[in-house]
Amino acid sequence: MSNDTPNPAPEDKPQTPEGKPQTPEAAPGVPEALAHVNPKVDGSELIRFDRVTKRFGDHVVLDDLEFTVASGKHVTLIGPSGSGKTTILRLLMTLLKPDEGTISVGGRYLTHEERNGKLVPAGEKHIREVRKNIGMVFQQFNLFPNMRVLRNITEAPVHVLGLSKEEAEERARELLELVGLTEHVDKYPSQLSGGQQQRVAIARALAMRPQVLLLDEVTSALDPELVAGVLDVLRDIAHTTDITMLCVTHEMNFARDISDDVLMFNEGRVIESGSPEKMFNDPDHPRTREFLSAVL
Amino acid sequence: MNWDWDVVADFMPRFWDGVLVTLQALVLGSLLAFSLGLVWAIAQRSKVKLIRWPVVGITEFIRNTPLLVQLFFLFYVVPEWGPSMSPLVTGVIGLGLHYSTYTAEVYRAGIDGVPVGQWEAATALSLPRTRTWTAVILPQAIRRVVPALGNYVVAMLKDSPMIAVIGAFEMLGEARAFSNETFTFEAYTIVGIAFIVIAYPASLLIRAMERRLVK
Numbered sequence A: 001m002s003n004d005t006p007n008p009a010p011e012d013k014p015q016t017p018e019g020k021p022q023t024p025e026a027a028p029g030v031p032e033a034l035a036h037v038n039p040k041v042d043g044s045e046l047i048r049f050d051r052v053t054k055r056f057g058d059h060v061v062l063d064d065l066e067f068t069v070a071s072g073k074h075v076t077l078i079g080p081s082g083s084g085k086t087t088i089l090r091l092l093m094t095l096l097k098p099d100e101g102t103i104s105v106g107g108r109y110l111t112h113e114e115r116n117g118k119l120v121p122a123g124e125k126h127i128r129e130v131r132k133n134i135g136m137v138f139q140q141f142n143l144f145p146n147m148r149v150l151r152n153i154t155e156a157p158v159h160v161l162g163l164s165k166e167e168a169e170e171r172a173r174e175l176l177e178l179v180g181l182t183e184h185v186d187k188y189p190s191q192l193s194g195g196q197q198q199r200v201a202i203a204r205a206l207a208m209r210p211q212v213l214l215l216d217e218v219t220s221a222l223d224p225e226l227v228a229g230v231l232d233v234l235r236d237i238a239h240t241t242d243i244t245m246l247c248v249t250h251e252m253n254f255a256r257d258i259s260d261d262v263l264m265f266n267e268g269r270v271i272e273s274g275s276p277e278k279m280f281n282d283p284d285h286p287r288t289r290e291f292l293s294a295v296l
Numbered sequence B: 001m002n003w004d005w006d007v008v009a010d011f012m013p014r015f016w017d018g019v020l021v022t023l024q025a026l027v028l029g030s031l032l033a034f035s036l037g038l039v040w041a042i043a044q045r046s047k048v049k050l051i052r053w054p055v056v057g058i059t060e061f062i063r064n065t066p067l068l069v070q071l072f073f074l075f076y077v078v079p080e081w082g083p084s085m086s087p088l089v090t091g092v093i094g095l096g097l098h099y100s101t102y103t104a105e106v107y108r109a110g111i112d113g114v115p116v117g118q119w120e121a122a123t124a125l126s127l128p129r130t131r132t133w134t135a136v137i138l139p140q141a142i143r144r145v146v147p148a149l150g151n152y153v154v155a156m157l158k159d160s161p162m163i164a165v166i167g168a169f170e171m172l173g174e175a176r177a178f179s180n181e182t183f184t185f186e187a188y189t190i191v192g193i194a195f196i197v198i199a200y201p202a203s204l205l206i207r208a209m210e211r212r213l214v215k
Ligand SMILES: Nc1ncnc2c1ncn2[C@@H]1O[C@H](COP(=O)(O)OP(=O)(O)OP(=O)(O)O)[C@@H](O)[C@H]1O
Pocket: A056, A061, A079, A080, A081, A082, A083, A084, A085, A086, A087, A088
């Protein structure tokens, strides 16, 4: 399996996953609000799926899957419906647990921890610690309807990162400016359009300053006229920051724009990967060609 | 039988005593039922079997045995090895405990009604478990079930005469005692009207809340 799985990170595979403190260092040209989003820009491996298998009952969704994502890369996952794209993102967000294999982020196991020299399934505390590096934007936004926009964004920074209310609000306002919603801070999610809600959700995820941002068909639930606004915000973030992105989308132009790598999934495996130019214009694998001709 | 206003006047002092007991039992019993029910509902979702199972067992048991038996048990049996309590306190605990098993079901439905995406968003933000409950799940769950909880307050009002059997003389208890002593019927009529006067506005209030809160 590992022979035909591509490795989007041309760099070294790090030895054993272990926690290394990372020095914050803003890249030039990064907006203030995102200055600390992704300190690590050296292109080394950030995410690793190591022989991951995921089943639902008898149905093997991910089959001995291996792939890595280098820090700062924007990776788009494509593939037919049911090929396991969402499952991959949900595994990374710890909303699902793999049946076999390990997942590591930033050199630390997400799914496991070492105890007395043995690798055991990770406890809640360990998961919590590693998961802080990961943020997710959902197809259905999933904003908290009982909180105003501002508190949707400040809730986790205050109660997870321990920021003061003032710090968190300042951060939230900067992010709202970035997503173009400054005038809506005091509204409830139900008072916003789907596109606006999704931009709040993006701000909410970024407020945690994750190293990795997971985006699962974030424009699929939107009315067509609202899609562009959300994609513009994401383009902006992709182009001005070094946050690592894993993105599932049907917006192929957007994928072409922002991706460093495109991974084609089929039946629980990566069957092909490459630059967007290569993947969209001249893919090697017949399944990729078939899939793209159907969606483009 | 002719309606006699003098009898009504004689009954009034005891009527007000009864009203006071009824309202105390209702308000305190409701508060107990609301808070205890929430505890049951959350405990029933605990990942720890040693918490979940006893709570499921106890609430099932209480819900499926008569309130009257529970009142007798609390008043005559518990003091044998526990504290003995006044009739009113016993009545409040009896009503509150009994109805907490119903409110627990109401809360449970409310909690189940919160979309799974809310839990997932809380996980994605790494919110601590208690914070997820108090800031995200419960505010959404409770809002939806306030009217259903209100219905149980009305039901509790109708069950409140039962506490007279352990000597907490609420409205109906007072009326019965008075009527037996005086061989009159007016007191029952007054109390019947009083129940309507309390219950009807309450149900209007519940319906208004339903329109506002449940969407
Ligand atoms: N909770 C679940 N229980 C059972 N089966 C599931 C569950 N979640 C996903 N599956 C199955 O796993 C397979 C992969 O699902 P997944 O959602 O990852 O696909 P996808 O690539 O995201 O598809 P789509 O493009 O339609 O979103 C599908 O066949 C799906 O039916």
